[in-house]
Amino acid sequence: MAVNQTFEAIKEKFRKADVDEKIEIYTTVQGLTVEQYKELLRMFPIKYLDKLERAMG
Template sequence: MQRDDFMKLKLKFAQTDVAGKIAIYTETPGLSTAQYKELLRMYPIEKLEELEAVLAKL
């Protein structure tokens, strides 16, 4: 994903609830490994099991 688009996505990710974060993380096409890692660093660690559960179903 292009840098400008990713910056907009990061802002949206930061402002949304956990369900929104999960949706962005799992449904956004074209992210690089580095971009996934950057989003993961912004994800609330105490809710990691919810993200893992969704990822396990993919």
């Protein structure tokens, strides 16, 4: 239960963040499942995916 509540908080923070903050959250958050990462990725603006890829590279 606490893990899901934590993910909901991360998701809300991610939703409100600007692109650079989204990248920071996506690349530094730990302990998420593949599905949770995918859920965040679906909320990421497609036109900035190259910037996210560079940050992860």
